[in-house]
Amino acid sequence: MNKSRNWHMIFNVIIAILSFLSCIILGHVLAALLFELTGKPAELVSYLISAIMGFLIFVGIAKLASEIFSRTKYGRKHNLMRHQFFDSTLEALNKISRGDFNISITINEHDPFSELAESVNKMARELSSMESQRQDFISNVSHEIQSPLTSISGFAALLKSDSLTKQQREHYIEVIETESKRLSKLSDNLLKLSALESENVPLLLRDFRLDKQIEHAILILEPQWIEKNIDIDAEFEKISIHGDEDLLGQVWINLIHNAVKFTPENGLIKIKLYKNDCQIICQITDNGVGISKEDQIHIFERFFKVDKSRDRSLGGNGLGLSLCKKIIELHNGQIIMESELSKGTKFIVTLPK
Ligand SMILES: Nc1ncnc2c1ncn2[C@@H]1O[C@H](COP(=O)(O)OP(=O)(O)OP(=O)(O)O)[C@@H](O)[C@H]1O
Ligand SMILES: [Mg+2]
Known part of the structure; x- marks a missing residue:
């Protein structure tokens, strides 16, 4: 896709150079005809006048061509497509900024901005995967915290009863102790993981x-x-x-x-x-x-x-x-x-x- 786009660009540049040269020559010819009528000015001035005429002809033709092109069926379609492309890209970026990563901009590979559309699509995919990892992480951590806390509060409530045997009491205390240790290990491991995942981990x-x-x-x-x-x-x-x-x-x-x-x-x-x-x-x-x-x-x-x-x-x-x-x-x-x-x-x- 990039190769064909490169060839397309080289072709356009060659056409532009050739058109420019033709306009300069035309400017030269017209200036010569003008000098026939008015008489030839100094060498430098005549060069300058023919160059300016050539340049003006080039600008005029380019403007006319783009005007005609935009009025043709193909030109109108092209402009419409460009508007649609910018509208959909803008809409996609707005959605991303609101936290909605479910977007996909249609890519037309002949459009010079298709790379921009591809990058926006890629960015949305990556943000979406990061977001789901973040949500998984939060739900996992909450679950790992919630289960021991439920046990601890449940067994602590049971301990309030006066009719417990010594064995029951010891068992409940043991559960509370184990679950508290589990919570403390969880926070310890999470801290270690996040420290190790940071960019520069100082290894001793x-x-x-x-x-x-x-x-x-x-x-x-x-x-x-x-x-x-x-x-x-x-x-x-x-x-x-x-x-x-x-x-x-x-x-x-x-x-x-x-x-x-x-x-x-x-x-x-x-x-x-x-x-x-x-x-x-x-x-x-x-x-x-x-x-x-x-x-x-x-x-x-x-x-x-x-x-x-x-x-x-x-x-x-x-x-x-x-x-x-x-x-x-x-x-x-x-x-x-x-x-x-x-x-x-x-x-x-x-x-x-
Ligand atoms: N030697 C093993 N044999 C069978 N299953 C294993 C073995 N080692 C790990 N696993 C499985 O892989 C899972 C993940 O192991 P990991 O060490 O990461 O967590 P854990 O031991 O459950 O908890 P933690 O290490 O955080 O206290 C375990 O829960 C277990 O299901
Ligand atoms: Mg383990």
Whole structure:
């Protein structure tokens, strides 16, 4: 489309130059005829007069041509189309300014302003997708805040009763405590995500032992895997890395915690850390519930949980993996996942050496 437009423009320029030259020659001829009658003035003045005559002829012809063109059927149609184009573009821009992004300006590829129309259409599409992401985000956050708050207020109301047994009271207090922790984790993760997504994230880079860090993450999560009688099979090479220790620590905690959460009792989690010539690789494999092919594509999206009700009882907000992905990307690494439903899941993190 652009190529044909370029040729069209070159053709118009050539025609304009040729017409201009013809008018200058015509001006010259007419001036010569005039000088026959009046006598020839000085050389410079005669050149000037013939040039001015040529230019005036050119302007006159151009004006006449455009006047005739605008009166022809084609010219009227052309003007009408241009008016329609500007009207619809203006209307589209007004709609966008009112927050309505559902617009589409009809594009006529021969129109010199078609690129403007394409840009307005593209802008509307992008704004619309940003708007729906914003709405999803708000509804997800509200939902994640609303559910624990409902539990907290419900159980707090129950606690007012005098006829509760000690066991019941302890259970209610425990629920309130868990749900409060969930709320606090949600706000913490949201703050972290928004900080990591801002343009310039200051990474606190330093050298540290990655194998020791992953061992530490396993230890922190010991109560959870011991409770489910899960076996942890760890195979680590001694590896030092230059990275942000705090951020990378969160990656291992979330991946191992997920493996523990989504593996039934007596399961097995294998964690392997090794390196090759240019990469450090960490694999975390579980033999848990696995993730279906349809869900795998959404797994790194914010707030995504495979089974909302089951995952709720496990206490997550669905932000862990999006945080992991962001952190790994900030370290110029990659995180991928392989999984089979009911067989298990493997997360593979690769980091540059
Ligand atoms: N190892 C795994 N096995 C099976 N499903 C998993 C595994 N890891 C993650 N998932 C699925 O992916 C979802 C998203 O995981 P993510 O870590 O982002 O959130 P979460 O663990 O639910 O909550 P959060 O990490 O914010 O506390 C989980 O809810 C779960 O459904
Ligand atoms: Mg998680």
